[in-house]
Amino acid sequence: MTEIAASDGTKLAVHSVGSGPPVLLVHGITESSQTWDPVAGRLSTTNEVIRVDLRGHGNSQHNAPYDLATMAGDLAVVVDQTCDVAPRLIGHSLGGVVVSALAGVVAVHSVVNVDQSLRLDQFQAQLQAVAPMLRDPDSFPLVLSALFDDLAGSALTEEERARIEAARNADQEVVLGIWQAVIESEPADLRALVDATAASVTAPYLSLFGIDPGDDYADWMSNRVPTATVELWPDLGHYPHLVEPDRFVARVHEFWNSI
Template sequence: MTDILLLHGLTYDHRTWGPVRDALAPGHRVLAPDLPGHGSAPHWPAYPLADVIDHLHTLVETAGLVDPVVAGHSLGAVIATGYAAVHPASRVVNLDQVLTIGPFGDAVRAAEPVLRGPHWRTVWDRMLAGMGLDTLPEHARTLVDTATDPRPELLLGYWDEILQRPAADIEADNAARLTALTADGIGYHWVSGRPPSEKQIAWLRTWAPRAEVTVVAGGHFPHLADPARVAQIIAGVTPSSE
């Protein structure tokens, strides 16, 4: 059986992995922590990626996981990619996170003044409106609505790199991480909630030539739309398809 580390998305917590954990075959050792600042985890004054990764590695070592599959959703996929580039892992499963900054970075930078003011929630609500929540079954939508605690300091804290660094530098870092995974023989599987563009796939395979790409319809939450299929992908028992 497989050791598995599950990393949720920004503002959410470990509860969003409940359906996937229920769908996994018995026997896997699964660690699904709350990221710093989320759920029951302590709030930090800032959330540098390297510090978050170090914190997670301490949890992995304490739990006794060995070469885990690291699966991350959204922001969690960025962290999963960074984690596996510097710590032992067998595979990375990226759930609906494009590693190029592009228009998302532009939107975050444009929204910074609002995020620092009393109407910050309008920014988050606008982003939620584009996540395809209407495609989710009712129980999944309930989980999306309840297993979350958006706060401006949390958004600004985790998006600080986007606000402070050029997009090209961030993308170069992500490319270097993918290159390191490829060099170490660590598999990479991108599960997209929508058909990705040829340009997006080409960028990924420039740095991870053997990366697998699977579309699991479900907007930004493919693991809630089809937890059984995503559980199989994480466990490595389902072939990819494009």
């Protein structure tokens, strides 16, 4: 592990393995770079795999703010210091949003977004309904546990579920900082933020879901990111890349080879 200082001095934990074209893996909310272990090991046979603990996660420093622009800016610094060529981005959950934003501010080879809809306005009502419980220190862990259990689904093995949970650290300040814009923004403002983020993406983009994002999502996405392909692997839940890592890595290579 190495440490890279973000533009505000926040120390970010960065892990690198393998050699070849660089791939940047970005984890989901409350998780860490360790969540990617099964995928990182497979990709490292052909690529340099760079994993970052987002600020407030894993071994990175806890230092507000935790908004999307700040996190994308953090990763832009990491890319500048670790990649000699445009990296291939892969993000899961929150990481899918962050790499989408990153693709609008640095040159990238491609983007793979794993099970993260960019229609954040559809997530807004769900978060607003539980916001009082998220702000309560006693109910906060219970709400998150229920949410993550529901997302994970039944396809993950118990062993893999336990491994993910071991990499999880739910810090209330961090979670609320990340979700603040979704909870507090006016719907029109949130849609405008999403549209601006999506409009800045010009790289080839694969959006791969284990949970159905809705029949109209592919059209919604292509209207905002013309380079996007939306693909559903039914019934695999929120972690399709960990339920079927061999299939996932093969699909990623197929996507890269098509560019």
